[in-house]
Amino acid sequence: MSFIKKKIVIVGQGYVGLPLAISCAQVGFEVTGIDLNEEKVSQLNKHQSIIEDVTDEELKTVSVSGKYRATTDSLIDPSAEIICICVPTPLGSDHQPDLEILKAATKDVGKKLKPDMLVIIESTIQPGTTRDVVVPILEKESGLSSDQFLVAYSPERIDPMNKKFTIKNTPKLVAGLTPDAAVKAKEFYSKFIDQVDVCDSLEVAETAKLLENSFRLVNISFINELAMFCQKIGIDVNDVIKAASTKPYGFMPFYPSVGVGGHCIPVDPLYLAQAARAVGAPTRFIELADEINLAMPTYFVGRASEMLGGLKDKKVLVIGVSYKPNVADVRETPVEALINGLKKSGAVVSWHDDLVKSWNGQASVALGSSFDLAILATPHDYLDLSLMGSVPVLNTRGSK
């Protein structure tokens, strides 16, 4: 017999919350998507998607059928059964975890919490945060004790614009504060996800998410170090990776870049590093990987300067400014540091990105041959570099 009937509330309608809301609505749940951002909510209610992974058509279908609506009103329907929290967990100005947004969203939820509701945290957090931060806030705000409601943690694994692995076919981890919470969370996700794996504890699920993204940061930073070495000895790191990839076991390719960006990979590992330092078991690989990652834009400023014999008054076009190819997301993009570094060295910098179009008060300029140098930072599929004519191109995705 199914525990779950109908109503789901999803707090935060961004890269994680919106696809989750649409997936739930598509299998028949009645979904309310709450977001503080009025403009976003108004767009969503006009069936205009705000992210690449959800189409306007999909949004329209679930909205017209009455299965989805977006609102800025944090008033949670008392008959809602499940509330998922998908708000940002960024780094603060000190480059350290900042849980204030999550705490504020949890407070709002706590005020409306009713007995037997299930609250699921999807935001990426440190081990212990669900148990030691979220649950006490829910208890305080609701006046209920934790045995009167259910709490689970389920990290999101969404990879924007990944056509092969979607919400449906990417296995989902869940863990409950209690066995009942885990069972109910698993039942919920199983309605629209093929494989749901239950972890032994909240802390295992929380740490697993941090491991996944730390693994990427450490390996990407390692490949970026290797790329710097390959450049010095005059070989292309991509040829090396291709050769090593013929080994059918024990090797996984990672590729060079101007650094990692986005909301997850440069951020989540620092959640793990801080938690590790706090218990006296520092994760030195993460700290070093973060340092290398942050230094990559400066490295490419140096390469550009070498190519042109100095950057003063040189016209440089940076191509692709989002944090990864084929998306318009500029959060934590390393290209910002690249552009700032070039400007600091006296270059006259323009950028081109038809997906981003407008950013930091500047507009994308057309590709063309009137530059001293182009730096290929984020290689979107649509780019036609033949439009650069004879302008030299520094490719941050290789080492030659």
Ligand SMILES: NC(=O)c1ccc[n+]([C@@H]2O[C@H](COP(=O)([O-])OP(=O)(O)OC[C@H]3O[C@@H](n4cnc5c(N)ncnc54)[C@H](O)[C@@H]3O)[C@@H](O)[C@H]2O)c1
């Ligand atoms: N983007 C990804 O690919 C990805 C993948 C896996 C996990 N995550 C994690 O998921 C979480 C959410 O990330 P995201 O990329 O969806 O962020 P996002 O910025 O795209 O969306 C979050 C939304 O939450 C809204 N919000 C903030 N406070 C709110 C509140 N109190 N009430 C209602 N809405 C509120 C914001 O306005 C925003 O629209 C983060 O912890 C992130 O680390 C992200």
